Amino acid sequence: MTITPVKLWRRQKETSALIGKIGKIVLWTIIRVPAKSFKEQAPYPVVIVEFSKSGLENSKPERMILQLVDWNQKDLKIGQKVITVLRRHQTDDNEGIIPYNIKCKPIG
């Protein structure tokens, strides 16, 4: 996918606020046929992670869809604890920038 420098700059503030959040895997899959820009990373897991909002009772849990990194087969289970980290996003890019993005890794 194309990520322009402007788009990356615009999301910078939001991105840094998302680092270090702890949540749990609610669904997972392993992508074996990726899109072009993820070609060199496959196979890799994509997970939906649920983060409970502390202090807010009965609030809808916040969810994110993220790539899982630094993983072993045993980490691919519902309920696995993960933490969000900043990682290099994809390999090729027409704009010549090296985009970083939020991914998550297993903990505990």
Added chain:
Amino acid sequence: MKISILGGATTKFGELWNISPRDLAREAIFGALANSNIKSTQVEALFVGNMLSGILANQANLGSLFAEELGSFVPAMRVEGACASGGLALHNGINALKAGVYKTVVVLGIEKMTDHESNAITNGLMAAGSDEERMAGATFPGLYALIARAYMQKYNVTEEALAGVSVKNHFHGSLNPKAQFQRVITVDNVMKSAKIADPLKLLDCSPISDGAAAIVITSDPNPRAIHNKPVEILASEVATDSLSLHERESFVSLKSVVKASQNAYKKTGIKATDIQVAEIHDCFSIAEAIAVEDLGFSEKGMGAKDISKGKYTLTKGKIITNPSGGLKACGHPVGATGIKQIVEITEQLRGVAGKRQVKNAELGLAHNVGGSGAVAVIHILQNNL
């Protein structure tokens, strides 16, 4: 106002390397016109359903492009809603007739995919998803794999039960001369096929296809004067939901489908059980399992099991789903799919579907979905004999 389908046609679906998009469009349009007893000069507007032409082939402006092939420079425009582009184009065509702007229009669905390499297509299809999904490296099979995981876990459904969807649709496809795949497969074939996005395997997934389909619709109050077997469109309903899968309340039901179908049932007074034949958007095996539940054909959690047991199989079931072979076996040229479904239901209601004819079909439903459920289009058709 009564909206009728006068006729329709599809090209063969498949890897059609020797056929250009223009050739596909011409074949579908003139096939539909001939089938409708309508001349190209009687067509007042052209609606085109297409998703990927701009992304894959750098070809936009499809209204004008295909008006050239119609041979008549009528008002023409392209409608996009991912894999529901065809159904949405029809919805727009119907609305234009209802508004009284035109009396007779052609709706064309078309997609040319196999010219391009698979990673580029995977990338192009993700245009239907959200930024967050693309950033995570998700693919369409990946998103449906997440839905499959949730469904299997919640209702204790096996991968073998999901495989039953593909087995049924390949059986139906084996009876359809236009289908991309005309061979039967077994549950074992599905289970042993290569993994695409766990737990979905190659034979759980609809293929990459080329193809086009077109129909002629009219608001003429006496359609029988033009064609002796007109089919009436009783309902055309669209509903949307969040673009991202992870934003949804439920992962085991598509709210857009429930909403659009409930609206269609309410407005027509038709119940799910009144329907004899349905074309379902089985982009993946899991999609049809959930669809038959969301449409009210099966109980929650019973979709995959019912399909595997033959509840929707030709000659066995009361409601036959995907007699064309569905997206899985007939093929899935994404923009063409929604119109191909309408052509199939039209042929079924006219009783001209040959070996795959559903007996005594009077009411048919078409279920067309875009993205991972971000948009759903439901049409209900009735034979007007």
